[in-house]
Amino acid sequence: MFNNFKYLVREGLRNAWANRLMTLASVGVLVCCLVLMGSAVLVSVNISHAMKWLQDQNVVMVFLNSTVSGSDASYTVSDVRNQILSVDNVDENNIEFISKEEGFQSLLDRFDEKLRIIDSLGDTANILPDAFRVGFKDPTRYETTVQQLKNLDVVYTVRDNRKYAEKLMGINKTVTVVGVWIVGLLLVVSLFIITNTIKLTMMVRKLEISIMKSVGATDWFIRMPFLVEGIVIGLTAGILSFALVSYIYSAATSAISSIMSAGALPYMSMIWWLLLAFVGSGVLSGALGSLFSIGKYLKDDGGVSGD
Amino acid sequence: MIEFRNVYKTYDNGTKALRDLNLRVNEGEFVFIVGSSGAGKSTLLKILMREETPNSGEVIVNNTRLSTLKHRDIPYYRRTLGMVFQDFRLIPNMTVFDNVAFAMRVTGASTKAIRKKVPYVLAHVGLAEKSKCFPNELSGGEQQRVGLARALINNPALIIADEPTGNVDPRMSFEIVDMLNQINRNNGTTILMVTHEHALVRKFRRRIIEIQNGELVADSGPEVDYYV
Numbered sequence A: 001m002f003n004n005f006k007y008l009v010r011e012g013l014r015n016a017w018a019n020r021l022m023t024l025a026s027v028g029v030l031v032c033c034l035v036l037m038g039s040a041v042l043v044s045v046n047i048s049h050a051m052k053w054l055q056d057q058n059v060v061m062v063f064l065n066s067t068v069s070g071s072d073a074s075y076t077v078s079d080v081r082n083q084i085l086s087v088d089n090v091d092e093n094n095i096e097f098i099s100k101e102e103g104f105q106s107l108l109d110r111f112d113e114k115l116r117i118i119d120s121l122g123d124t125a126n127i128l129p130d131a132f133r134v135g136f137k138d139p140t141r142y143e144t145t146v147q148q149l150k151n152l153d154v155v156y157t158v159r160d161n162r163k164y165a166e167k168l169m170g171i172n173k174t175v176t177v178v179g180v181w182i183v184g185l186l187l188v189v190s191l192f193i194i195t196n197t198i199k200l201t202m203m204v205r206k207l208e209i210s211i212m213k214s215v216g217a218t219d220w221f222i223r224m225p226f227l228v229e230g231i232v233i234g235l236t237a238g239i240l241s242f243a244l245v246s247y248i249y250s251a252a253t254s255a256i257s258s259i260m261s262a263g264a265l266p267y268m269s270m271i272w273w274l275l276l277a278f279v280g281s282g283v284l285s286g287a288l289g290s291l292f293s294i295g296k297y298l299k300d301d302g303g304v305s306g307d
Numbered sequence B: 001m002i003e004f005r006n007v008y009k010t011y012d013n014g015t016k017a018l019r020d021l022n023l024r025v026n027e028g029e030f031v032f033i034v035g036s037s038g039a040g041k042s043t044l045l046k047i048l049m050r051e052e053t054p055n056s057g058e059v060i061v062n063n064t065r066l067s068t069l070k071h072r073d074i075p076y077y078r079r080t081l082g083m084v085f086q087d088f089r090l091i092p093n094m095t096v097f098d099n100v101a102f103a104m105r106v107t108g109a110s111t112k113a114i115r116k117k118v119p120y121v122l123a124h125v126g127l128a129e130k131s132k133c134f135p136n137e138l139s140g141g142e143q144q145r146v147g148l149a150r151a152l153i154n155n156p157a158l159i160i161a162d163e164p165t166g167n168v169d170p171r172m173s174f175e176i177v178d179m180l181n182q183i184n185r186n187n188g189t190t191i192l193m194v195t196h197e198h199a200l201v202r203k204f205r206r207r208i209i210e211i212q213n214g215e216l217v218a219d220s221g222p223e224v225d226y227y228v
Helices: A002-018 A020-057 A077-085 A100-109 A113-125 A139-150 A161-204 A206-214 A219-256 A267-299 B041-048 B071-078 B096-105 B111-124 B140-152 B170-187 B198-204
Strands: A059-064 A090-098 A131-136 A155-159 B002-010 B016-025 B030-034 B056-061 B081-084 B158-162 B190-194 B207-212 B215-219
Touching (some): A077 A090, A090 A100, A131 A139, A161 A206, A161 A219, A206 A219, A206 B071, A219 B071, B016 B041, B016 B207, B016 B215, B030 B198, B041 B190, B081 B140
Parallel strands (some): B030 B207, B158 B190
Antiparallel strands (some): A059 A131, A059 A155, A090 A131, B002 B056
16 A cells, blocks of 8 residues: 555656646645735734733823923922822832833834934933823723823823723734635635646546546545645645745834834744644645545546546 | 346436346356447446446346445446457556556555566567557557556456457457457456457357347347356
């Protein structure tokens, strides 16, 4: 049986090569499909990750109306701290003053060295107000606490992370819906093209198949080379799209991590899963395509002695 | 060996191909099937190869009841048959050796067994020297002998030849039928040969069955004297 297996795999590879233009077309379409699918999944995964990060924080930034540091301070830091602590849900162990200079510095730190022309502007560029980072004791009373903080005279505004989370959720939904449609459509297209590629091989090998049938080849024996051809297409597409997405992702994350404090998920943490997913879905669609195309042909007992 | 009992076959387009066909061929017989085109000969062969099933009636080949044969068992049934076609049906990009080996490989034979048996069978049909040739380098008669070697390779109990001399010149035609005749005499293989060539039929004087309009109209009777 092993002899046969080797023979059938070789036949499949021969098919793929003999038909290389169509094989290439199938691989191309499947790569497009897989790259889009992979990107959609990665974007979605990252948005979820960022969302979770934001929600886990349970912390808001409270920006102040008046300057409390420096020479022109109208309030002292401890005054304002006490005011904020008067809101009963504020966690006294999780409150931190961030002066406008510190805030500006940490903002600058997120950007690339080369982008820091702002440096040349000096202190005048700093338009950030002083702020407190405030943690809550009870996250369920989040909304009311934010409102209470906003009502304080010294408070200019409260950066509400939950609002970001909601926005992200919306983006995530859109990405998912659009992604599912694109992927679904492309999957149909690539299955169609793979099916046609295999059908073309079948046309070319019609005589061989009819002889196979006449000398008593089982369905699996006839199917194997076509299955191998489909799997070769799928495997090639899977590996290619994995490489492409890896490249795109690493390029994208280095850009994103500089502007998003949540940061992107590190690629290495999911590299094996991704490889498995890409190769798996490639092979699966290749195999399905070839089984679809030959299924009907095998069901028919005829075609042995020609027409 | 072969038994047709009250076999009817009507195609979907209304063509009545076989009408109450009754036929019995014993093991070891050599039968010519004659009849004008459209008489039902092709349908008869298609039923034997289990490409088509009759609408009613019973067909038994080699103790296999074809009406109850399951789809997955068809390949194993076909392995007990050897088929020879009018258009040879050789794979053009395979050598003579590979064409014959192909039929053996399909049955799961090992490469070792293939290397041993194919040259033997090729020698048997007189093509030992041509094993590396491609089909288009051979004459019609030689190509048909490759077809014959392929039909023989799995030791079938029954060989079905569908106008095997139709694309072969007359002198070679005689040779092909003579070879079938020898196989029948030496191995006891049952042979069913559809043909239009009355000269051949007269020359070999074996059992003749004539089919017209899907009915058996003449039968020279079983050759029971060869095998008892």
